[in-house]
Amino acid sequence: MKVLDKKDLVDGKALEHTRTERHILEAVQHPFIVSLRYAFQTEEKFYMVMEFLSGGELFYHLKVASRFKEDRSRFYASEITLAIGHLHGLGIVYRDLKAENVLLDAEGHVKLTDFGLAKKAILDNKSASTFCGTPEYIAPEILCNSGHGRAADWWSLGTLLYEMLCGLPPFYHKNVNIMYDRILNAKLTFPAFLTPVARDLLSKLLVRNPEKRLGAGQRDYEEIIEHQFFASVNWTSMLQKKIRPPFVPQVKGGDDVGNFDVVFTCEQITTTV
Incomplete structure (x- = not known):
C-alpha cells in the first residue's frame, strides 16, 4: 500500500x-x-x-547474486522490454526503470512498479522536458535538458541490462556529478567475460544520441526484440508467461x-x- x-x-x-x-x-x-x-x-x-x-525486488536478488548469467539477464530484459513496449504503445513513457522498480512474483516473472515519474501523451523522443529519474539510469538527453521521450526508457534498459550482466551500472560512481559527467562523456567499456552479442546490444542501447539509439524509431520495442541477443526467445510464449523463469524465489x-x-x-x- x-x-x-x-x-x-x-x-x-x-x-x-x-x-x-x-x-x-x-x-x-x-x-x-x-x-x-x-x-x-x-x-x-x-x-x-x-x-x-512476494518475490521481492530485482535489486535485492542482484545484490545477493552480485551479477546474473546471460540467460537470466535475457529473461528479465525480455519481460521488461514487453512491458515498456506496451506502455509506449499507450503513449506513456516510464522514466524510472531501475532494479528497485522491478519486482518478481512468486514464480519469478517480473512486474514493473512505481509510476510516479511516468508521463502520458508522449509519442516521440523529445516532447517531455522535466528533469527526473534515478542518477545511475538517467539518459544523456535528460541531463542535457534537450527534451526526451520514449528513447530515454531504452537507455535505462541498456543501463539495467549492463548492471544485471556486470554487477554495476556502466557509468557508476558514488559521486553523482562525476557519474553525470561519465554518462555524458565516458567511453563505454565492457568486462572481458561479456559475449560479443551482449556487447553489441548494449552498445546500441547506450547510444548518446536518442534518435540513433536502438528502439528510437517508429517500431519502438520491435527493433530491440529483433536483436540477435534475443534470438532464442519465443515472444508469444514469453508474453503468455509460458516460459519457465530461470530463478524461482523461495516463497x-x-x-x-x-x-x-x-x-x-x-x-x-x-x-x-
Whole structure:
C-alpha cells in the first residue's frame, strides 16, 4: 500500500504525478506491470493498494547474486522490454526503470512498479522536458535538458541490462556529478567475460544520441526484440508467461516477506486511519 500525505502534494507537480500514477495503474493491464487493486482517500491521505509480489525486488536478488548469467539477464530484459513496449504503445513513457522498480512474483516473472515519474501523451523522443529519474539510469538527453521521450526508457534498459550482466551500472560512481559527467562523456567499456552479442546490444542501447539509439524509431520495442541477443526467445510464449523463469524465489506462503531487504521489513508501521 502506497500512502501519500496530501500536505506533501500541495506542490502542483507532485499532485499531477500522483494523479498520473493512479490513472496509469488503473488503465494498464499487462502481465508484466503491477496492478492496482484499490485507490481511496481520507481527509489527510491518498492510498493506492497494489497486488503483493512476494518475490521481492530485482535489486535485492542482484545484490545477493552480485551479477546474473546471460540467460537470466535475457529473461528479465525480455519481460521488461514487453512491458515498456506496451506502455509506449499507450503513449506513456516510464522514466524510472531501475532494479528497485522491478519486482518478481512468486514464480519469478517480473512486474514493473512505481509510476510516479511516468508521463502520458508522449509519442516521440523529445516532447517531455522535466528533469527526473534515478542518477545511475538517467539518459544523456535528460541531463542535457534537450527534451526526451520514449528513447530515454531504452537507455535505462541498456543501463539495467549492463548492471544485471556486470554487477554495476556502466557509468557508476558514488559521486553523482562525476557519474553525470561519465554518462555524458565516458567511453563505454565492457568486462572481458561479456559475449560479443551482449556487447553489441548494449552498445546500441547506450547510444548518446536518442534518435540513433536502438528502439528510437517508429517500431519502438520491435527493433530491440529483433536483436540477435534475443534470438532464442519465443515472444508469444514469453508474453503468455509460458516460459519457465530461470530463478524461482523461495516463497513460504502468500504473506512471506523473506525476499525483501530487512531495512524495509523492520520499519515501524506508523500510519493509522
